[in-house]
Amino acid sequence: MSDLRELYQEVILDHSKHPKNYHKIDDASHFAEGFNPLCGDHFNLYLKVENGVITDVGFDGAGCAISKASASIMTSIVKGKSVEEADKIFRQFHNYVTGKADKSFDVESLGKLAVFSGVTEYPVRVKCATLAWHTLKNALENKTEVVTTE
Ligand code: ZN
Numbered sequence: 494m495s496d497l498r499e500l501y502q503e504v505i506l507d508h509s510k511h512p513k514n515y516h517k518i519d520d521a522s523h524f525a526e527g528f529n530p531l532c533g534d535h536f537n538l539y540l541k542v543e544n545g546v547i548t549d550v551g552f553d554g555a556g557c558a559i560s561k562a563s564a565s566i567m568t569s570i571v572k573g574k575s576v577e578e579a580d581k582i583f584r585q586f587h588n589y590v591t592g593k594a595d596k597s598f599d600v601e602s603l604g605k606l607a608v609f610s611g612v613t614e615y616p617v618r619v620k621c622a623t624l625a626w627h628t629l630k631n632a633l634e635n636k637t638e639v640v641t642t643e
Pocket of ligand 1: 529532533534556557558559560620621
């Protein structure tokens with residue numbers, strides 16, 4: 494388990510140093526701003542949705558390693574997925590990190606998101622890990638107000 498945890502930490506650090514999809518999208522169809530006041534994480538999320546499919550996604554802003562890695566991994570997961578699929582993944586991930594998942598739930602089924610399994614022990618970190626997903630949800634619902642994790 495400690496080897497796995499080290500590996501997860503490496504993946505998180507790598508994504509935070511070299512985030513995927515870290516760019517603004519000028520002709521985005523959806524946009525939302527996410528803010529986690531507890532940690533100071535603050536990101537903008539840009540989406541292009543065509544016929545119910547997320548065809549492009551990008552983000553910019555600043556935050557801790559976990560929030561940035563989460564935004565990087567979230568964007569690489571949802572790109573090319575339908576809005577419905579993205580919502581399903583969000584719900585599974587959110588249930589898991591907030592401790593609401595079934596005991597039989599296999600964390601490996603979260604794929605890349607399994608790297609955040611360590612945050613379940615730290616409620617403050619859960620907000621960092623889920624900020625990008627909450628922002629995605631609001632962007633898809635076209636809510637324009639700033640998302641906060643409070
Ligand atoms: Zn944070």
